[in-house]
Each structure stands twice: as C-alpha cells, then as structure tokens.
Amino acid sequence: MRVIDYKTAAELLTMEVCIPVMEEVLADLSAGRAEMSLRQVVPLDKPNLLGLMPGFLRKNGVAGAKLISVFPHNHVYGNPSHQGAVALFDTQTGTLLAVVDGRAITAVRTAAVSAVATRALAREDSAVLAILGTGEQAASHLEANLQVRPIRQVRVWSRTPGKARRFIEEQAAVLQGVEASAADSVRQAVENADIICTVTASTEPVLRGEWVKAGAHINAVGACRAPDRELDSALVAASRLFVDRMESARNEAGDYLIPLQEGVIPDTHIVGELGELLEGRIEGRTDNGGITLFKSLGLAIEDLAAAHYIYNQAVLRQKGVDIPW
Structure with a gap:
C-alpha cells in the first residue's frame, strides 16, 4: 500500500491535469461506466459532520471511498474546513493500493469540476x-x-x-x-x-x-x-x-x-x-x-478519479511511502 501525503498529492494533482480527469470521469458516470452511492453523513456537534463517499471506476478497475470531516468554522482556528483521506482498492484482487490525502484532492477537484462546467456553459x-x-x-x-x-x-x-x-x-x-x-x-x-x-x-x-x-x-x-x-x-x-x-x-x-x-x-x-x-x-x-x-x-467518483491519477503518477515517479499491508 502506498501512502501519499498532502504535499505529494498537491504536487502531482495540478489544476491543469485535473480538469481533463474530471471531464472524463463525469462523462463516465453519466454513461454508466462508473458507479457511486449517495454519501453517508454522520452529524457531529453542529455544524460539523463526518462523511463517507464510496464509488467504483469500472473501466479503471479501481474502487474506494473518501472519508472526510467538514468543520465549516475551522478558519477561526487556522485549520482547513475539509480534511480526510481517499482509500483506493484494486477491483480484481481487492488489494488496498493507496491511501491519499483527501484535502489536497478536494481543493483541486472541486474547482476543476467547476472549470469543466464553465467551459461547457459560460x-x-x-x-x-x-x-x-x-x-x-x-x-x-x-x-x-x-x-x-x-x-x-x-x-x-x-x-x-x-x-x-x-x-x-x-x-x-x-x-x-x-x-x-x-x-x-x-x-x-x-x-x-x-x-x-x-x-x-x-x-x-x-x-x-x-x-x-x-x-x-x-x-x-x-x-x-x-x-x-x-x-x-x-x-x-x-x-x-x-x-x-x-x-x-x-x-x-x-x-x-x-x-x-x-x-x-x-x-x-x-x-x-x-x-x-x-x-x-x-x-x-x-x-x-x-x-x-x-x-x-462533490462526488465520490471525482475523488476516486483524482486519487487514481495521483497513485499512478506516484508509482511512476516513485513518490509516496510504501507500507507492507
């Protein structure tokens, strides 16, 4: 299993590469080439929450989930509002391939999806x-x-x-x-x-x-x-x-x-x-x-597509930390 921290994930997932990745996965979802379920949310002390977002990228042969905390008022403490991780599994063997920092993915993929919408509609x-x-x-x-x-x-x-x-x-x-x-x-x-x-x-x-x-x-x-x-x-x-x-x-x-x-x-x-x-x-x-x-x-398949891209680049460039699992 490869662990990919915030710094490495942010380095590998630039806005320039993320926009086409989001374009592809959104088309895949609407065409049935990807699957996901509604996010499950556990309310914490108001207004905070914990969310679980699972999905399956059929053509990529990977599945997984994003586990994320949302604390809207974290800016008061100098902390990000969204924090978490994305777990990525191989769907042929069930092997856990990677755990990728979720904050880095959320920051980029959300805006990349908006860029896809802007390019298509503005x-x-x-x-x-x-x-x-x-x-x-x-x-x-x-x-x-x-x-x-x-x-x-x-x-x-x-x-x-x-x-x-x-x-x-x-x-x-x-x-x-x-x-x-x-x-x-x-x-x-x-x-x-x-x-x-x-x-x-x-x-x-x-x-x-x-x-x-x-x-x-x-x-x-x-x-x-x-x-x-x-x-x-x-x-x-x-x-x-x-x-x-x-x-x-x-x-x-x-x-x-x-x-x-x-x-x-x-x-x-x-x-x-x-x-x-x-x-x-x-x-x-x-x-x-x-x-x-x-x-x-914000969708689970967006996080999985971003995590899959980051994982492939991390393997190619020998980034992240391999941990026996």
Whole structure:
C-alpha cells in the first residue's frame, strides 16, 4: 500500500491535469461506466459532520471511498474546513493500493469540476469573474476559471472586507495581468460579472437573482446539505440548471430543493447532469442572454478519479511511502 501525503498529492494533482480527469470521469458516470452511492453523513456537534463517499471506476478497475470531516468554522482556528483521506482498492484482487490525502484532492477537484462546467456553459467571451468567499476553494476556483476563459477582471467578496483584500494580495502571482478588486457587497461583486462562483459557508442565500446579469454563468459550490443554500429561489428559477449527479441533487442540494418545496420551480427544472452534457445527450447554453447554473455537490467518483491519477503518477515517479499491508 502506498501512502501519499498532502504535499505529494498537491504536487502531482495540478489544476491543469485535473480538469481533463474530471471531464472524463463525469462523462463516465453519466454513461454508466462508473458507479457511486449517495454519501453517508454522520452529524457531529453542529455544524460539523463526518462523511463517507464510496464509488467504483469500472473501466479503471479501481474502487474506494473518501472519508472526510467538514468543520465549516475551522478558519477561526487556522485549520482547513475539509480534511480526510481517499482509500483506493484494486477491483480484481481487492488489494488496498493507496491511501491519499483527501484535502489536497478536494481543493483541486472541486474547482476543476467547476472549470469543466464553465467551459461547457459560460459564454466564450466571459471576461469578468466574481468570487464570493475567500477560503481554499476561492483560491482554486480563481486558478481554474483563469484556465478556461479569458478573464480580465476579478472581483472578490467576503463578509470580512479585510479578508477579500488579503486574498487578492495572496493571489498576486496567479492574478498577473488581471485586474482584481475587493467588493464591499455581493451586489457590487457580481454587477456585470460573466462568471460567478459562490464558495461560501453560508446556509442562507447570499446571491439574489436581481443582481445577476443576463448571460451570466454561476458555479454554486458552497452549500452541500438539503437545508442549506447560497442562491435565492428567484435566481434558481431564472436559470438553466445543471448538476453533477441527479440523485445527489434530489437528496442534498438545498439550492434546488428549497425552491422546489416553495413551488417556485417544478421537479423537472434540472436540465440534466454535466456528464450528460459532455456526452452530447443534452443541450447546454441555448442563447447568450440566458443564465446558466451549475450546482456542485462533490462526488465520490471525482475523488476516486483524482486519487487514481495521483497513485499512478506516484508509482511512476516513485513518490509516496510504501507500507507492507
């Protein structure tokens, strides 16, 4: 068994390589070439939780699970909100191949999936990016979106204004040649934005439909439980909605479930899965004036595909630590 720590996993799984890995595995999932079940969640002391996310990459011959803790307020202590590990098994022999740091995978794969959605749904001339939130996912979403669209301007919002300014300073190397500013309000951040990424820890709407311009694309990432949402119902109703997995969205996506419960949208409001779009089985953006929305929940197969890539690269480059098992 190979143990691959955070530093090694982060070194091997760059955003550049992760985007096509996510593109492939999402298509595989929607086409039945990969399997997964709903995540199992054990509530801890509020608002913390422990999650188990199993899956099977049929064509790769590997299966496994991600075990992760989610502590939304960990930033107060200087710790990441998401921590855990991915266990990878060979499906021919049942052998445990690797245990890979889960935080490194979560940080990159989540934004890489959003980049896949941005590339598939955002207008090709999208130049203004708004990021709501300043945590680890804000940094990775900045990098990811810069890789798939010609971004010339970035606006960042945080509930604590100083954090937005600090974020921009810390991302100076990534932002070379891009104008960046800290917004005083969400409305100011998203005004005329072509792409909006919501990566907050909020359980109540922070983004309202009246603030979003026609033709924008939104990656909604932060809320991952049925009672929680980052978007108001009017915005969801006005958007062409895509998800990473239909089953997950119908059980876990508050951004979809709450407007549904309110009667604002029908149960057919979800156009389909991102993988179906990549496979050419559904239509994406239908006009330049429409709003497209990708609701991301994070999937086990994304973690397994990333872990499998990291494992193969670690073996090839002789990275990680082999432990007799």
